[in-house]
Amino acid sequence: MQYLRFLLFPFTLVYIIITSSRNWLYDRKIKRSFRFSLPIINVGNLSMGGTGKTPHIELLIRMFKDDNKISTLSRGYGRKQYGFQLGNSKSSALTIGDEPMQFYHKFGNAIEVAVDVDRVHGVSEICLNRPEVDLVLLDDAYQHRAIQPGFNMLLTSYSDPFYDDFVLPMGNLRERRNGKNRADIIVVTKSPVLSPKEKKDIIQKIKPKASQKVFFSQIKYGEIKPLTKFNNFNEKDENIILVTGIAKPEPLLSQLEKSHKILKHFNFPDHYSFKEKDMGEIYNLLIKFADKSPKIVTTEKDAMRLLSNHLKEDSNDLPWFYQEIEVVIDEGKEFKDILKKYVQENSRDY
Template identity: 45%
Template sequence: MSPLSILYKLVMQLRNHLYDIEHKAVFRFDTKVISVGNLSMGGTGKTPFVEYILRFLIEKGYSNQLATLSRGYGRKTKGFRIANDKDNPKTIGDEPFQIYQKFKNDAAVSVGEDRVLAIPSIIYEHPKNEIIVLDDAYQHRSVKPNFSVLLTDYNSLFYEDYVLPSGTLRESRKGAQRADVVVVTKCPIDLGKTEQEKIQESIKKYSDKDVFFTTVKYEKTVATQADREARRKIILVTGIAQAQKFKEYLIDQDFDIIKHFNFADHHNFTLKEIGEIEMIANDLDADIITTEKDWVRIISIPEINDSFQNKLFYIPIMVQFLDDEKSFHHILEDSIIRT
C-alpha cells in the first residue's frame, strides 16, 4: 500500500476503536435497526438487497411497520425527508425513489445525512414503525444495528482489495468482523461448491459469521408506455457503476445493441441527452432499454414526450440466493425477535 493508504487505514482503525470502546457516542434504539452496507466504494448491490429484505419482512406481516433510511446520494435537498408523491430523484435520490415507487404502500422511505437524528424523526412520524432498514450504513458507527449485513461483490471481493487510495476499501478488511452475516453478491449462477468453499475460507480470516452467495436475477422487460414487447434492435442507456454485466445479459438475450450511452453512476440525464438518444433511436428504428435505476431518473424529467416513452423499456433486477436462503431468513428473523 502507498503511504497515504497506510495513513488512511490507521485513521479508520483509530476511529473504529473509539466506537468499539464507546469513547465516541453509540446510540441504540428500541425500534429494530437492520444495516446493509459494504467495505468498498462502488456498487455491491445494496439497493436490490434492501428491497429483498423489505419483501421478506412484508411477507412476514410487517407491512406499514417498516421504514428505510439512506443518505440520498445525488439529491439536491438537505436534511431529513420522508418521501411522498411529490418527490423525485432530485429531492430524495434515485435509489430511494426507486424503493419508494415499489414499496410506498408498505414502508416509509426516508433520507437523511445524520442517521442519529433521522431515526427518532422516523419514529415520531410513524409511531407504529417496528423496523428500520439502513441503506449503505456499514461505516455509520454512531448507530448500533440489531442486524448488520455486509455485502461484497464476487467480482471485487473485499479480502483481495486495499484501503483508499491504493484500492477501494473505506476501511480495513478487519471491519468485516462487525457483520452478522456476509453476503457475496453478483455471483455466477453456476458458482460451484468448491469455489464457494474457497471464498468462505478467505472470508473466515476476517469474519467468523455465516457467508451466503447470491446472484442477480433479471426480471421481464417492462414497457414505460408501449403495449408491446421491446424489439431486438436497441439503444442501451446506463448510468450505473458497472454496466458491463447488464450489457452482457442483454447480448445473451439476443438483443442487438446498436449503440451504448454509458454515463457515470447516478448520472442526471438532461433533456438534450434524451433528445439525442431519441433521435438515434428513430434513425435506426430501435427501442431504448435501460436499468430500473436509470429509468426512475429518466421518467422524472417532466418534458419527456410520449414518442420517447413509447420506445423506452427497463429491466428490473432482484436478489436470488444460490442456496441456504432459508438459513438467512432464520438468522434475520432471529435477530429481530432476539434483540
C-alpha cells in the same frame, strides 16, 4: 498498475490511519454510538459501491413487509432537498434520491421510505413521525459508526471481492478489510452458480469469524417494463440502445447480449443526472438506426431519475424500457431464519 499503486500508497496510508483511528475510537466507546429500541438491519459494504445493496434491501422488504411495518432509511444521494424527508406521492428522485424513489415506486404505502444524511437523526425522526414502524432497514450505513444497528449485513461482489481490493485511493475500499469483522452475515453478491468447492474456496479467503455465516446471492432478471407509452418489447432479437448510470453495468450488458443486439451502450457514472444534451444524443441515435426499430433500455434506478426531472416530457415520446431485477440467496431458508430470529428477539413486544 503496480507503479500507479506505488505512487498512491502514501495517500492510502494517510486514509488508513484516519479511518482506523476513527473505528478504534468507536470500538473503545470513546466516540459515542447510539442504539435504538427497535430492530435495525444495516445493509452495507466495504467498497465504494456496485455490490447490489438496493436489490438486497428489496429482498428484505419482501421478506418482512407482511409481518412488520418497515421503514427504509437512506442517505438520498443526488437529491436536491436536504434534511429528513419521508417519501410520498409527490416525491421524486430530486427530492429523495433515485434508490429511495425506487423503493417507493415498487412498494408504495406498504412501507415508509425515509432519507437523512444523519442516520441517528433519521431513525429518531422515524420513531417520532411514524411510531408504528417496528423495523428499520438502513441502506449503506456500514461506515456510519454513530448509529449501532442490531444486525449488520455486509455485501461483497463475486467479481470484485474485498479481500482482493485495497483501501482508497489505491483501491475501492472505504476502510481496511478487517472491517468485515463487524458483520453478522456476509453475502457474496452477483455470484454465478458455484460448486460447493468453489464456495468453500471463497469462504476461506473471506476468513469469517466463527459467529459469521457467509451466503451467496445471484441476480434474477425480471421483466423489461415500459417506462413510456410504448409497450411492445420482444423477448428476443430486439435492437437495443442501453443507457446506464450505475456503478457496474457489466452484468446487465451481458444478460441483454444473450438475447438481443446492443447497438450502443451509453455508460454514465453512478447516480448520473441526465441532461438535455444526453437525451439529444440518444434521440439522434434512434434516428440513425430508425430502420432497425431500436428500443432504449435502462436500469430501474436510472428510470427513477428519468421520471423525476424536466426530461420526462422529452423522453415520453421515445421507446424507453427498464430492466427489473431481484436477488436470490443460496440457502435462502437459513438466511431468512437468521434474520427473522433477530427481528423477533429484538422487537419491542418480545
